[in-house]
Amino acid sequence: MESAIDKHLKCPRTLSRRVHDDYKPPFPMFVGRADENVKQVVMAYLGVQFRDEQRAAALQAMRYIDASFALSDGPGNHDLTYHLDNQGYENFIAVGYWRDPAAYHRWLLSAPVADWWGDEARLSEGLGYFREVIAPRADQFETLYAFKEDLPGVGAVMDGISGEVEEHGYWGSARDRFAISQTDWMQPTGELQVISGDPAKGGKVVIRGHDNLTLIRSGQDWVEAGEEERALYFTEMLPPLQDGMNFLRDEGQALGCYSNRFVRNVDLDGNLLDIAYDIGHWRSLDKLERWAESHPTHLRIFTTFFRVIGGLSKLRLYHEVSVADGSQQLFEYINCHPQTGMMRDAQVSPT
Template sequence: MESAIAEHLKCPRTRHRRVEDDYTPPYPVWSARAPASVKRVVMGYFGVQSRGAEMQGRACATLMKIVRDFALPDGPGHHDLAHYVDADGYDNMIAIAYWSEAAAHERWCATPEIDAWWRSDDRLSEGLGHFREIASPRVEHFETMFNTPNRFEGVGVVMGEVSGELQEHGYWGSMRDRIPLSQTDAMAPSGTRAVIAGTPAPGQRVRVAGHENIAMIRSGQEWAETTGQERTLYLEDMEPVLREGMDFLRDEGLGIGCYSNRYMHHLDAAGAPLQKSFGLSFWRSLADMERWAESHPTHVAIFGSFMRYVQALNFQLQLRVYHEVSVLKADEQSYEYINCHARSGLMNGLATA
């Protein structure tokens, strides 16, 4: 068993973990490891927003254009496709891309055909919304966790290596303990979100600046290999409770510090749904996320259904679960929206009456 914090990221602690050195977790999990040469990664959410069946074909074609562009020089090492219907009834098709080198992402974005397409006035007149939400955390500022050591998701795919079994999990506060920065920093938020260009509304190009220590989590599950009792438990007991919690964060999250939440389902290359889903949410702080996780009825219900699930199966799961959590400095965030409605992503709650 080893620490979630890689050896080259350890430093003398000024802040204590929530568990003692002899703590033993109830079941095994693993983390993705990057070589010491990796200093910063990029997690990019490239979205196409539409409304109504008549626009779906155009939205799909645009998403496929984005994916083709990933094959250009300096493109991402991994990408996923996902779909989400937001609270306003808009379809959001998203390509989620991961780079293990921030400089490569910057070069890719500056590629003339990509930059010109994004800046073109056509983006405002074709009846679609577009957004780019880019998080580029330093390796000290994020953590990953998987219940399998050999099949990773998200940023784990591009990190290249795997840890041994981790000690810091299975208790409240373990998420914080797995982030290297937590050794010396409370990761408290400061400042506020701000619109720095445009006005949150359709027909606008909008840029939003994030503040210090916004927390971002992608937390997912795959049930494709479940059968029998396990499949029934997931689909009939666990997933409905999970969906209820995700809907609460989508609709009422602002009141508890959740700026945006999307409960998304994976798509294959042809646009067909897979048996995989994940929630993506942005929070004012890691502490706000922790308070929801530890005490809010919606997450207490999610945690309770998961514990019933794993205990009924004696911790022998075919369900694959994972998450990646980042605490983002202001210079590690970029949010841009073109022709999107005012509650899209990090614009949520910023529109003036």
């Protein structure tokens, strides 16, 4: 049994774990491992927002973003997703991961990327666009997988997988998997702030984040699952999961959830794949933990997972949770409705 915190990220603890040293988890789970030279990663969520009649143009825009990922210094892993938000807008999101922030910045500043994003045509072609990017250090994110091959998300740009880890299966285990949790409570400082534009008026809006804003990606992959496991997912697991994700999307603001999107992976033609995940932005890890530990919508998800985990062999479940310094976040929106992403909760500075 290993610690989820890799050896090179260990340091003398000043904050205790949530369980005693003799704790043994009830089933095996694993975490991604990165070499010591990985100091920081970049997670970029690049969205296209549209109405149904604009689907062809939105697909073209998504394909352009996808093609840009193949440029020099593009991400080491990416996927494409779709969701319908609670304002009736459809959204494609291209999600890219870099293990080298310098490569990400070179990609971001390359002419095909910078010129396209900055083109005035983005403001007039009838689509919405957004970029939500965070760049956590190696001690500022954690992962958890119920499998060991073909890791999704940030796991794909890491270097390997652990053996069975100790820190899972109890409330607070996600915090305990963060290397920074050994010495830091990861408390938020500041508020979301509109620094240019006006969400109510559309156009281009830039939001400044704050320290320890928290991002969770929690996924399910039933591509290889047989009939029994698919039935287990769709009849047992998905209903409480969908209820919880819809609750956070519609009512999560009071709990500290800035944005919640339950998305399905798609191909370049927009066809749905048998993979889904949640994208949740929170004010803090503490706020996320409080919902997870006490709210009925998550308790139903958690108890269902514990009930069915023993019957899973091909259904792939995982998550990744990150915090980031405010200076390592980017939130930009072009012609998106004002409930999109961080715009809903961002404070507008007095004139």
